[in-house]
Amino acid sequence: MRLARSRGGSALARSSRPAGVLLGALLSVSAAWAGDWETLVADGERWWSRSPALDQPVACATCHHDPDAIRGWAGSFPKVRPMPPPYTRVMTLLQATAEAVERHYALRDARLPAVAISAFLAARGVGLPITPGVTPDQPIFPTRMRALAESVERGRRLYARRCGACHAAATIAPRAGGFLRATAEPMELFLEGHRPAGPPIPWNSLAMADLLAYLLGHRVGEPVTAGGPPEVQEVSR
Amino acid sequence: MRRRAWVVTVPIWIGLVAVPVVSDARSVITGTVRSQAGQPLAGLVLLEKGEIHNNVWHGGALVDATGRFRIELQAGGPYGVHVYASGYIYAPQAVRVESDKTLELSVTLVPEPTRANDPTIKRAGFFPWEARQGKVTFVKLDVGDPNDDLGPQVMAFNAATGQAYAMRPPRPVRDLKANFPQGVYQLEIDTSRAPANPRDWYFVVADHQCNTTDILSFPHEPKPPRVVQ
Numbered sequence: 001m002r003l004a005r006s007r008g009g010s011a012l013a014r015s016s017r018p019a020g021v022l023l024g025a026l027l028s029v030s031a032a033w034a035g036d037w038e039t040l041v042a043d044g045e046r047w048w049s050r051s052p053a054l055d056q057p058v059a060c061a062t063c064h065h066d067p068d069a070i071r072g073w074a075g076s077f078p079k080v081r082p083m084p085p086p087y088t089r090v091m092t093l094l095q096a097t098a099e100a101v102e103r104h105y106a107l108r109d110a111r112l113p114a115v116a117i118s119a120f121l122a123a124r125g126v127g128l129p130i131t132p133g134v135t136p137d138q139p140i141f142p143t144r145m146r147a148l149a150e151s152v153e154r155g156r157r158l159y160a161r162r163c164g165a166c167h168a169a170a171t172i173a174p175r176a177g178g179f180l181r182a183t184a185e186p187m188e189l190f191l192e193g194h195r196p197a198g199p200p201i202p203w204n205s206l207a208m209a210d211l212l213a214y215l216l217g218h219r220v221g222e223p224v225t226a227g228g229p230p231e232v233q234e235v236s237r
Numbered sequence: 238m239r240r241r242a243w244v245v246t247v248p249i250w251i252g253l254v255a256v257p258v259v260s261d262a263r264s265v266i267t268g269t270v271r272s273q274a275g276q277p278l279a280g281l282v283l284l285e286k287g288e289i290h291n292n293v294w295h296g297g298a299l300v301d302a303t304g305r306f307r308i309e310l311q312a313g314g315p316y317g318v319h320v321y322a323s324g325y326i327y328a329p330q331a332v333r334v335e336s337d338k339t340l341e342l343s344v345t346l347v348p349e350p351t352r353a354n355d356p357t358i359k360r361a362g363f364f365p366w367e368a369r370q371g372k373v374t375f376v377k378l379d380v381g382d383p384n385d386d387l388g389p390q391v392m393a394f395n396a397a398t399g400q401a402y403a404m405r406p407p408r409p410v411r412d413l414k415a416n417f418p419q420g421v422y423q424l425e426i427d428t429s430r431a432p433a434n435p436r437d438w439y440f441v442v443a444d445h446q447c448n449t450t451d452i453l454s455f456p457h458e459p460k461p462p463r464v465v466q
Contacts (some may be wrong), residue, residue, distance in 0.1 A: 082331060084290050110351075143315070
């Protein structure tokens with residue numbers, strides 16, 4: 001893995017293409033995070049299985065105890081997360097997990113446990129296809145799919161406005177989503193910090209969900225992979 | 238001014254709760270409720286009409302001792318199904334019912350590992366409104382919560398009509414994700430045609446973390462909750 005990072009960084013230095021810049025940016029962050037994927041997944045399993053509060057022993061796994069039932073979750077995002085009105089909206093896996101962790105574990109900052117749990121869920125879903133809005137063995141709700149389609153369209157416009165000048169969507173989209181293989185960093189956090197122009201897009205915002213709904217829409221049918229899309233893994237080897 | 242607002246809002250509220258749930262029903266939700274060990278569980282199923290967690294409560298049914306329930310619907314579409322059994326964490330589930338079809342559900346409930354965090358129902362009562370000559374009865378529920386994170390699910394269910402209600406909190410709460418106040422929740426029911434029969438009424442409360450009270454049935458005398466072994 002360390003060698004792979006080094007090669008990825010070299011590739012960045014040689015590349016002059018916009019897509020290469022983004023990919024290189026993804027890989028360059030890896031020094032602090034690389035090699036931590038397995039650790040992150042293990043952390044996530046711990047968060048999933050045990051509540052951090054001694055007086056509130058209900059953990060995620062208490063209710064979601066069927067391993068088969070959660071396998072399809074990672075590939076089903078972004079999707080509409082139903083909540084009390086007016087909060088129902090499209091969310092990424094990380095965003096939905098953070099919302100649930102904040103509520104059920106009563107944590108003020110749910111981001112880090114949510115990152116770990118999302119990694120755990122992504123690892124559980126490896127090999128299943130990416131199907132935004134559609135969860136295996138769950139009904140499909142037309143209203144939710146319409147909301148997701150609207151999210152994709154907002155994401156398309158946002159991408160054109162914020163990202164399109166440097167990165168061709170057709171090149172970037174196949175590399176988007178989930179976690180970055182080399183850095184074990186969720187795409188939402190990377191993109192929040194990647195702001196050559198304009199204000200940041202907060203990792204937990206609807207705008208971020210829209211952006212990733214648009215990008216992941218290009219990857220429908222591909223399998224979920226541990227730690228990121230295949231192209232990123234390929235380059236990092 | 239305050240009195241005028243009360244006069245206006247009460248008839249609206251009564252009108253809302255007086256609508257019958259079942260007529261010419263064709264779409265059906267039915268199912269079985271069990272523990273993880275496969276034991277059938279008696280309890281309560283309550284429905285939201287539309288998207289789950291929208292707090293638009295519609296109907297429900299009792300779950301019998303064999304774990305079976307059946308709810309006839311006026312129309313197909315999306316519903317939020319919430320299943321409760323005493324001693325178990327309630328289970329929410331979004332479903333889509335096809336028109337003129339029966340949806341069969343299999344629900345497994347998980348016991349609450351502790352009851353220390355559960356909301357508590359301290360008292361329940363039925364109070365005819367004398368000024369309306371008994372045409373309106375207030376159903377009141379005194380609710381507490383050790384974690385102070387009550388949500389909108391302070392629920393009443395009339396088994397005679399199949400209607401479910403989220404009871405009105407002691408003070409208005411606009412944000413459904415906010416922690417709801419502890420205190421006396423209430424519901425105004427139309428008793429112009431027949432008096433309220435307390436035997437028909439069931440109550441259950443779940444907080445934001447899914448800690449759930451026992452189902453309180455007639456004679457509505459709360460008992461200390463116990464952990465299911």
